[in-house]
Amino acid sequence: MSDNGIDVGLIKPILEEFRDQKGAVIPILQHTQELYGYLPEDAMQEISKRSGISISQLYGVATFYSQFNLEPRGKHIIQVCDGTACHVKGAPKLVAAVEDEFNLKAGGSDPEFEYTLEIVYCLGSCGLAPIALVDGQVYGNTTADSLVENIKEVEK
Amino acid sequence: MPVLKNISELNDFRKQAKAQLSDREDNKLTIILGMGTCGIAAGANQVADAVRSELKKHKIDAEIVNVGCIGMCHNEPLLDIQQPGQPRITYKNVKPAMVGKIIEKHLLNGEFSKRWIYGQLPARDGTTVEGIPTYAELPFYGKQVRIALKNCGIIDPESIEEYLVSGGYGGLEKALFQMTPDEVIEEMKDSGLRGRGGAGFLTGLKWEFCRKAKNTPKYLICNADEGDPGAFMDRSVLEGDPHALLEGMIIAAYAIGATEGYIYCRAEYPLAIERLKIAIKQAYTFGLLGNNILGSKVVFNLKIKEGAGAFVCGEETALIASIEGKRGEPRPRPPYPAVAGLWGKPTNVNNVKSFAIASQIMMNGADWFNHIGTKKSTGTAVFALTGKIKNTGLIEVPMGITLREIIYDIGGGVPNKKEFKAVQTGGPLGGCLPAEALDTPVDFDSLTAAGATMGSGGMIVVDQDTCMVELARYFLTFASAESCGKCVPCRIGGQRLLEVLTKITNGEGTLADLDEIERISKYMQEGSLCALGQLTPGPVLASLKFFREEYEAHVTEKFCEAGVCEGMFTYEIDPDPCTGCGLCAKACPTEAITGEKKEPHVIDQSTCIQCGACYDVCNFGAVLVKRKHELTVIEPI
Numbered sequence: 001m002s003d004n005g006i007d008v009g010l011i012k013p014i015l016e017e018f019r020d021q022k023g024a025v026i027p028i029l030q031h032t033q034e035l036y037g038y039l040p041e042d043a044m045q046e047i048s049k050r051s052g053i054s055i056s057q058l059y060g061v062a063t064f065y066s067q068f069n070l071e072p073r074g075k076h077i078i079q080v081c082d083g084t085a086c087h088v089k090g091a092p093k094l095v096a097a098v099e100d101e102f103n104l105k106a107g108g109s110d111p112e113f114e115y116t117l118e119i120v121y122c123l124g125s126c127g128l129a130p131i132a133l134v135d136g137q138v139y140g141n142t143t144a145d146s147l148v149e150n151i152k153e154v155e156k
Numbered sequence: 157m158p159v160l161k162n163i164s165e166l167n168d169f170r171k172q173a174k175a176q177l178s179d180r181e182d183n184k185l186t187i188i189l190g191m192g193t194c195g196i197a198a199g200a201n202q203v204a205d206a207v208r209s210e211l212k213k214h215k216i217d218a219e220i221v222n223v224g225c226i227g228m229c230h231n232e233p234l235l236d237i238q239q240p241g242q243p244r245i246t247y248k249n250v251k252p253a254m255v256g257k258i259i260e261k262h263l264l265n266g267e268f269s270k271r272w273i274y275g276q277l278p279a280r281d282g283t284t285v286e287g288i289p290t291y292a293e294l295p296f297y298g299k300q301v302r303i304a305l306k307n308c309g310i311i312d313p314e315s316i317e318e319y320l321v322s323g324g325y326g327g328l329e330k331a332l333f334q335m336t337p338d339e340v341i342e343e344m345k346d347s348g349l350r351g352r353g354g355a356g357f358l359t360g361l362k363w364e365f366c367r368k369a370k371n372t373p374k375y376l377i378c379n380a381d382e383g384d385p386g387a388f389m390d391r392s393v394l395e396g397d398p399h400a401l402l403e404g405m406i407i408a409a410y411a412i413g414a415t416e417g418y419i420y421c422r423a424e425y426p427l428a429i430e431r432l433k434i435a436i437k438q439a440y441t442f443g444l445l446g447n448n449i450l451g452s453k454v455v456f457n458l459k460i461k462e463g464a465g466a467f468v469c470g471e472e473t474a475l476i477a478s479i480e481g482k483r484g485e486p487r488p489r490p491p492y493p494a495v496a497g498l499w500g501k502p503t504n505v506n507n508v509k510s511f512a513i514a515s516q517i518m519m520n521g522a523d524w525f526n527h528i529g530t531k532k533s534t535g536t537a538v539f540a541l542t543g544k545i546k547n548t549g550l551i552e553v554p555m556g557i558t559l560r561e562i563i564y565d566i567g568g569g570v571p572n573k574k575e576f577k578a579v580q581t582g583g584p585l586g587g588c589l590p591a592e593a594l595d596t597p598v599d600f601d602s603l604t605a606a607g608a609t610m611g612s613g614g615m616i617v618v619d620q621d622t623c624m625v626e627l628a629r630y631f632l633t634f635a636s637a638e639s640c641g642k643c644v645p646c647r648i649g650g651q652r653l654l655e656v657l658t659k660i661t662n663g664e665g666t667l668a669d670l671d672e673i674e675r676i677s678k679y680m681q682e683g684s685l686c687a688l689g690q691l692t693p694g695p696v697l698a699s700l701k702f703f704r705e706e707y708e709a710h711v712t713e714k715f716c717e718a719g720v721c722e723g724m725f726t727y728e729i730d731p732d733p734c735t736g737c738g739l740c741a742k743a744c745p746t747e748a749i750t751g752e753k754k755e756p757h758v759i760d761q762s763t764c765i766q767c768g769a770c771y772d773v774c775n776f777g778a779v780l781v782k783r784k785h786e787l788t789v790i791e792p793i
Contacts, residue, residue, distance in 0.1 A: 022480070022481075022499070023479060023480040023481030023482070024481060025481035025482075026461075026462075026464050026478065026481055027462070029464075030423070030462065030464065060482075060483050061481070061482065061483055064466060064483040064484060064485075064640070065463075065464035065465050065466050065484070066464075066465035066466065067423055067463075067464040067465040068464065081385075082385075083385030083386055084385045084386035084542075084543070084580065084583065084584070084614065084616050084630070084631075085385070085386045085542035085543050085548075085616055086385075087385075087627075087630050088543050088544065088616065088618050088622050088627070089543070089544075120424070121383070121385045121467070121634060122383070122384065122385035122386060122387070122388070122424075123193070123424060125193050125194040125197045125229070125388065126229070126386050126387075126388055126540055126542035126543075126548070126614075126616075127194055127229020127230060127232070127540075127542060127548035127549050127550075128194055128197050128198055128229060128232070128548075129542060129543075129548075131197060138193070138196060138197040139197070140194070140197040140198050141198075
């Protein structure tokens, strides 16, 4: 356990798995994020210490790719696609509705960390635009009302 | 099944698979479900559950086969029923509640619920059912020529046997055992295939450069980082026909002399990655990957690399940096990857479709391919047809077809009686074309000459309700956020363009801003390091060229005719078409609309918040978008 309550021991097997692979920074970070839901600073320090990859390189990669989060995320992840097809079919209205209903801003979480709203670009189901994901479940042809409804249902 | 050690073992295996599949078609009831990401998004899993429980209820023995996307997103979820020796009949827009009725009627009573049927695929011996159109007779498919998408939605992507029966790995067999690597490259050059990732460079020539490079080992990379919002054709191939990609890659590896390969796939495509993993495992099991492929001396090992969300990684040098575990920043070329790519070694990068098509070219020959399409753009183009269009979906058409044929004949035109406004091709780095350009032939050079690009194949249709200025601003939001920041013209230029466009859509623009757009764009095009920066101004320049009046209305009159830019328009009800149905009044959140039943309604401008709810619900086109100052003044009586 680190001072911030993070069990950094969990990282060891990840590093073992990728020990002999060249250029494995991205998969190491992906697996670490899967573990904690985000990339805690203590975990980054631990990876650097054990693998010898400099902390600046780790953060350089982590901040470059949109998949990585340096902050904790909410219990439920809402992703609204704002790819071109979804955009012209009203994705901005979905974003506004979710922001209003759950008291958060796109890219962030509500104060209780119940929900995180992310805008993503193209999930490749443009034929069913606009598309949204709630905890990985895909909803096609959504409206502001149906999306809010779907999010509320997840709680149950 | 052991490793296949030579061609005759491959052919025996294929024969055996064919016998099994024919046996199923002739003797077994098969239910086929479209299980691509789009099918699942439309509810295919719930339909599958309903199918299982209905079959159980009626004690019907049937094989359930999951296939990838056949391209008809607008008709998803799809359910096909194939009775022994009969054609495959497709039901469209299937809801779980419909499944019971379909099965009862079709399987127990031998009747067809025609209004739910889309069409039929003839049985192996050509048998069809009367009164139901075949796919070839339907406008959506009639004009298509499917090469890259040949098997998508037809075969089970998780079955290597079905791929073999469709003729799969026949191209590889020919390349490995009847041709030298140089002959393979010549064949590819003769085919005229141009890279389907967007740039349109001759694939055969690219292979030749890498083959000629002296350094070893050589690497082969498949670019499956389909980041263009509005494009999903690569996903469809990965999900629907992963072996086609593998076959193309093994052929390319043989031609180039590459021993190791990577498929760089977006992490946003989990199903594609899952199906690729299954296909790769099968290929290793049967000796189609690894050492001594099909008993030859050829060695090729293949891995999947998952991207981590960066649009710029579609650029080949950035993609290579990403595989090396670095920030995905492009670098200047030369040296080209063919000389110094991954880990500094010769590397060849091609798009998913290029590989899938390459295996077909090997199978059928260069002459077959270069007789399809136009002289300089041979073969077919795959488009993701989306936006304000009736038949959304994935289509593959011969190069040279016109935009009009695609949008109206295949796509069915713009729905809801709205007017066509523009078509955007090439995604956020492409360009848009207006109605006047609808007769432009679709090929690499004609589209570029007209002011758009082929890109990776997104085709988004917009109607009168889309503001071209806001759309350009949207593309810039995307492109500038995805700039890696390495070179100044792209990093600052994109930001500045976005600021100018935001100013205009906020109603604060001036005529000088339009010149400013052109000035910044020029510097970005000339000075940026990679295609991302060079092409970022494309959409805004194209829309400024074709829709200048709309830009001018925004800056001089502060008017947005599409009714999109906040505060730059208002609504008014035209009393003539208004029937007084009251739908608008019900929809209005501020109770700004009043009127007697069956009498024209009126909007109170002081309480209207321009949310557009009335505009969206009106079935008679009676709600009009107006300039704020040109409202009809009603004289007091």
